[in-house]
Amino acid sequence: MENNQNYNTELQGKIALVTGGTKGIGRAIADRLHEAGATVIVTARNKPDDGELKYHFIATDLTQHAEADKVVKEVNDKFGSVDILVNNIGGSDAPGGGFGALTDDHWQNALQLNLLAPVRLDRAVLPKMLAQKDGVIIHISSLSGLIPIYDALGAYGVSKAALNNYSKSLSKEVSPKGVRVLTVSPGMVKTGAADDYLQAAAVESGLSVEETTENLIKSQGGIPMGRMAQPQDVAELIGFLVSPRGSYLTGANYIIDGGTHPMV
DSSP, X not given: OOOOOXXXXXXXXXXXXXXXTTSHHHHHHHHHHHHTTOEEEEEESXXXXXXXXXXXXXXXXXXXXXHHHHHHHHHHHHHSOOSEEEEOOOOOOOOSSSGGGOOHHHHHHHHIIIIIHHHHHHXXXXXXXXXXXXXXXXXXXXXXXXXXXXXXXXXXXXXXXXXXXXXXXXHHHHGGGTEEEEEEEEOSBOOHHXXXXXXXXXXXXXXXXXXXXXXXXXXXXXXXXXXXXXXXXXXXXXXXXXXXXXXXXXXXXXXXXTTOOOOO
């Protein structure tokens, strides 16, 4: 059967908000949605210095309570509404070393960034999505939410596991009202942030960056495809999920890890 779908216009007229959209996975997602015709808005704490950002930018720290409402108000005032929300921000400032190395602040920071920031932003965009009975929300989680790496990513993994549960719960609530909610869990992705993390972990462990990377890959069970993902690999999956081609998909967690996850 001939496929006449034009992937360059399938998001024409849609307004997409991508958090953490100035670099790494977020920037690749923003570029992919733009290529499909969407009007893209990106957020980050700081505007990039390269001067190449071609999307409307909102400086914000979504770990702060009032920031989500501020962002969505600006988007609604300038563009009308949010049709596609990609909750991409996340990360960890916690040290390795297991539970004994983690303070209350480490746990709080992980939960604020990886769970509560998406919760707040969802809460801000959902009223309009529900009113128009249409919209897509994507939560970028992590393989660490499914495969605990206690000695390196304990608080991060727990916060991502909480995000997975929340995302599924939200999908059960709002999918009958026309809003699709999906989770994407990347494995190891070759980004600047990943490089920075591996370099810091190498210094902490006294190993080389190569040894640290190899140990982290082994702790997750290896990567059968033999390489880390590129940000564009994740962005291509997002482009499909938010498109009309993914219109029957909701409530699922899509693992993109080169075959690492061991479960059937």
